[in-house]
Amino acid sequence: MKRSGRRSLQVTSAALVCLASAASLALTAPAAVAAPGPSTSPSASPSVTPPARMSIVGGARLGQPGTQVDLANGAPVLPKDLTARSWIVADAESGEVLAAHNAHWRLPPASTLKMLFADTVLPRFPKTTQHKVTAEDLAGMGEGSSLVGIKEGETYTVHDLWLGVFLRSGNDAVHVLSSMNGGVADTVKQMNAHAEELQALDTTAVSPDGYDMPGQVSSAYDLTLIARSGMQKKDFREYCSTVRAKFPGETKKDDKTGKTTRGTFEIQNTNRLLAGDYDITQYQGIAGVKNGNTTNAGATFTGVAERNGKVLLVTVMNPQKPQHNQVYKETAALLDWGFRAAGKARPVGQLVPPKSAAQPGAGSATAAADAAGEAGGAGNASGAPVAAAASEDGGSGMGVALGIAGGALALLAGAAFLVNRRWPLPDLVRRRH
Numbered sequence: 001m002k003r004s005g006r007r008s009l010q011v012t013s014a015a016l017v018c019l020a021s022a023a024s025l026a027l028t029a030p031a032a033v034a035a036p037g038p039s040t041s042p043s044a045s046p047s048v049t050p051p052a053r054m055s056i057v058g059g060a061r062l063g064q065p066g067t068q069v070d071l072a073n074g075a076p077v078l079p080k081d082l083t084a085r086s087w088i089v090a091d092a093e094s095g096e097v098l099a100a101h102n103a104h105w106r107l108p109p110a111s112t113l114k115m116l117f118a119d120t121v122l123p124r125f126p127k128t129t130q131h132k133v134t135a136e137d138l139a140g141m142g143e144g145s146s147l148v149g150i151k152e153g154e155t156y157t158v159h160d161l162w163l164g165v166f167l168r169s170g171n172d173a174v175h176v177l178s179s180m181n182g183g184v185a186d187t188v189k190q191m192n193a194h195a196e197e198l199q200a201l202d203t204t205a206v207s208p209d210g211y212d213m214p215g216q217v218s219s220a221y222d223l224t225l226i227a228r229s230g231m232q233k234k235d236f237r238e239y240c241s242t243v244r245a246k247f248p249g250e251t252k253k254d255d256k257t258g259k260t261t262r263g264t265f266e267i268q269n270t271n272r273l274l275a276g277d278y279d280i281t282q283y284q285g286i287a288g289v290k291n292g293n294t295t296n297a298g299a300t301f302t303g304v305a306e307r308n309g310k311v312l313l314v315t316v317m318n319p320q321k322p323q324h325n326q327v328y329k330e331t332a333a334l335l336d337w338g339f340r341a342a343g344k345a346r347p348v349g350q351l352v353p354p355k356s357a358a359q360p361g362a363g364s365a366t367a368a369a370d371a372a373g374e375a376g377g378a379g380n381a382s383g384a385p386v387a388a389a390a391s392e393d394g395g396s397g398m399g400v401a402l403g404i405a406g407g408a409l410a411l412l413a414g415a416a417f418l419v420n421r422r423w424p425l426p427d428l429v430r431r432r433h
Contacts, residue, residue: 050085054104055202058221059349062103068348069099075344079333083320086220087330089338092228092304092311095351098338100220103349106202107317109218110292111146111169112300113210116203116218118165118239119230120194121181127159127235137179138172142211145171148267151250160248166239167269169292174209184208199352200225212296220315225351227289227302227313237425240288243275244268272328273303280325283332287425289313291327299327305335306425312338 049065056063069078078099086102097103132155148163148170150156156176164173178187184207191205200222206213218226230236246264253260269275271291273283285305292300298318305312314334319326 050102050105054102054106055219055221057104057199057201058097058352062097062100062221062349065102065105067099067101068103070346070348071341072344072346076337076340079330079337081321082330082333083326084316084318084330085320086315086317087334088220088224088313088315089334090224090228090313090351091342092231092313095228095353096347097349097351098312098341098345098347099334100348103221104202104219105317106217106219107300108212108216108294108297109203109210109223109317110212110294110297110300111210112223112290112292112302112315113203113205113208113216113218114165114169114174114292115223115226115230115290115302116191116195116200116205117174117178117187117208117210118162118236119226119233120191121177121187122162122233122235124181125158125177127157127162129158130155131158131161131176131180133176134179137176139175140184141171141175141209142207145209145211147172148247149249149265150176154248154251154262156248162235162239163242163245163247163267166290167242167245167267169270169290171209171211178208195222195226197356198222198225198229198354210292210294210297212294220317221351223300223302223315223317224313227304227315228351229354230289231304237288240271240290241274241425242269271301271303272325273301273305273332277325277328280328280332283328283335293327301327301331303331303335304425307339310339310342311425312342314338 052065054063054065061068067078071077082101084101086105086107088100088103089098090096091098133150133152135152138150138152146169148165148168150161150164150170150172158177158180161173161177164170165177175184178184181187181190187208188205191208192203195201195203195205200218202217202219203222203226204215204217206216210216230240244266247267249263249265251260251262271286271288272280273286274288276282283303283305285307286303287306288304289302300315300317302313302315305314312335314331316327316331316334319330323329
């Protein structure tokens with residue numbers, strides 16, 4: 001394939017930057033230019049071809065239709081028989097995009113949009129908070145919505161509700177949390193504001209749960225940005241990697257004794273690379289993130305996996321091959337390719353940092369506090385993505401980075417953007433029941 005011009009990208013570890021601060025490397029990111037209006041209306045089936053002009057956030061090549069890859073000598077070729085309308089393979093730490101196909105094509109996201117919901121709302125409530133569900137909490141859910149089984153009049157903890165969101169993709173859990181958060185309309189407004197902060201400019205949320213709605217779109221690039229931000233949060237990592245859990249059942253009264261009891265039932269994660277299925281095994285190194293499937297979106301999935309210290313994010317949207325679990329099979333093939341191609345395929349783009357990280361002088365004290373809070377397992381009460389950490393001189397932010405192995409520091413517009421591994425991936429074998 002012809003190699004188009006791209007701006008220079010150099011990333012180094014936080015430790016190396018500290019040792020050689022006089023020779024800090026510059027990272028130049030393309031301007032955050034949004035694409036024209038949505039290429040598809042989710043009220044109907046998406047167009048079969050991507051638009052000729054798409055967003056160039058992350059690099060000019062990512063705005064081009066078709067497959068973008070730059071294979072150096074010894075790099076493996078891409079998997080055959082990829083049928084998804086859009087996909088992307090990215091290094092979760094450096095943000096380098098190793099390959100992409102219609103990365104900025106705006107398509108219905110289905111329940112992968114719940115990643116944006118979680119990244120926005122999860123920091124707002126302690127997991128021990130209890131809430132008694134009302135009829136109003138469950139109002140407005142779309143017909144045929146996926147449900148975890150929440151009952152009106154029962155009390156649930158926020159922890160229970162998030163298990164329902166991540167494991168069963170429960171729209172009922174999303175609506176209860178949205179009600180607690182000021183209502184669906186306010187929650188959607190917050191989600192769109194957060195998407196803009198993340199520079200996920202292809203994304204427009206209309207419903208908090210990803211249910212098919214006119215005008216609701218995202219892209220493989222944006223969903224990967226959102227997943228990367230979510231993975232900075234310890235609770236997000238834990239929920240999206242949980243294979244199975246006990247969920248509160250309905251309270252029942254014994255007619256003879258008059259005593260009431262409330263049992264539990266088991267729920268299992270619908271992410272088949274995590275839980276496995278009859279035609280697909282658990283993917284080695286998988287650690288989340290979120291799947292979805294609706295009439296207009298087809299099957300969508302964003303996954304994160306680690307092998308030999310390398311962490312990759314892959315998003316696949318709407319495979320056209322009508323096989324069971326096809327979205328997971330194509331994701332697994334792209335992950336396999338990404339792990340083999342790491343260090344051999346030259347990047348064709350970059351996952352950009354949040355807008356606040358690119359602002360000169362953007363609150364180093366806040367960044368350090370966010371980093372320290374995450375390292376100690378504390379929630380980020382502000383709701384801002386922990387991915388964003390800026391420092392005027394790199395001092396306080398770098399001090400945090402030096403204490404964490406595998407850190408990386410990129411310099412953007414004179415402000416330090418911390419993309420280090422403050423987020424160790426869970427040990428899934430240990431989590432088995």
